[in-house]
Amino acid sequence: MEPKVTSYAGLLDQSGFKQWYKYQKLRAAHRYDAEDVSFLMSKPSFYFRDYEMMETGAKLTCEDDAVLSEIFCGQYVEILDFDKDDFGIFEKRIIRIRRTESLTTIDYLVSTPWRLNGKSKAAKFKIQQEKGVIMSREEEADLLQQVSFILDKLSSAGFFRCGRAGLEIYQEVEARVRWSPCLRPRYVKQVLYQQLSAGRLYLKANHGQLRFQEAQLNPIRNSTGNVPVYSL
Structure with a gap:
C-alpha cells in the first residue's frame, strides 16, 4: 500500500498555534482520531476535526479547553519558545501541514513561519501517531x-x-x-x-x-x- 499524502493549511497566531500543537501531540499520543476526541468532548463528530483542520471560525472555548485537559489528564507536551515575530505575536500567520498515512502510522509535518529561540530557520515539527491494534x-x-x-x-x-x-x-x-x-x-x-x-x-x-x-x-x-x- 502506497502512503496516502494530504496537505492543508490555516491561519493561527502564536498562542493559537501552541494550543493546536499541544492537542495534536496529545491526540496522537493517545492514538485517538478526531472523531474520537469529538465524542469524548460530547460534541458533534465534525467538531474537533474542524478545529484540527483550522477551518475558518473553528476554535475552542474555555469550556472545551477544560474538557480536553480532563481527556488528556496527566500528559505533558513541551513548551514552545518562539523568537520575536516582526509582525507581532497576535498576528495570524499561515501554518502548513503535510499528512502521510501508512499501514501502521500517520505522520504530520507541520511548517510554521516562526523561529524557535536560538534557531536560524523557521520551525518545523514532526508528529507521529501509531495506529491502534488491528483486530479481526x-x-x-x-x-x-x-x-x-x-x-x-x-x-x-x-x-x-x-x-x-x-x-x-x-x-x-x-x-x-x-x-x-x-x-x-x-x-x-x-x-x-x-x-x-x-x-x-x-x-x-x-x-x-x-x-x-x-x-x-x-x-x-x-x-x-x-x-x-x-x-x-
Whole structure:
C-alpha cells in the first residue's frame, strides 16, 4: 500500500498555534482520531476535526479547553519558545501541514513561519501517531459485545437516568474492560448509537454538550380511553 499524502493549511497566531500543537501531540499520543476526541468532548463528530483542520471560525472555548485537559489528564507536551515575530505575536500567520498515512502510522509535518529561540530557520515539527491494534472481524465483534454488555449493565443500574457525557461513559466502560489496548472511543460510540436507534437512549443538548440519557416511557390512553399504551 502506497502512503496516502494530504496537505492543508490555516491561519493561527502564536498562542493559537501552541494550543493546536499541544492537542495534536496529545491526540496522537493517545492514538485517538478526531472523531474520537469529538465524542469524548460530547460534541458533534465534525467538531474537533474542524478545529484540527483550522477551518475558518473553528476554535475552542474555555469550556472545551477544560474538557480536553480532563481527556488528556496527566500528559505533558513541551513548551514552545518562539523568537520575536516582526509582525507581532497576535498576528495570524499561515501554518502548513503535510499528512502521510501508512499501514501502521500517520505522520504530520507541520511548517510554521516562526523561529524557535536560538534557531536560524523557521520551525518545523514532526508528529507521529501509531495506529491502534488491528483486530479481526471476530475480535472486533467480541469487543463490541463486551461494550454492549457493559452499557446494558450500566443502564440497568440507572446510570443513564441523568444525561451522561461521552467521557463519563467511556471511562466507565474502560474501567470494566480492564484497560484493553484495543478499546477506542469509537467502539463505545458505535454501541451507544445502536441503542439510540433502538429507542433505548436519546441525545439531549445540555450547556453545549450532547448527553446520552435513558428514554422514558410515558403512558398515554388509546382511542378507547381505557387501555394504556406507551410512547417515547
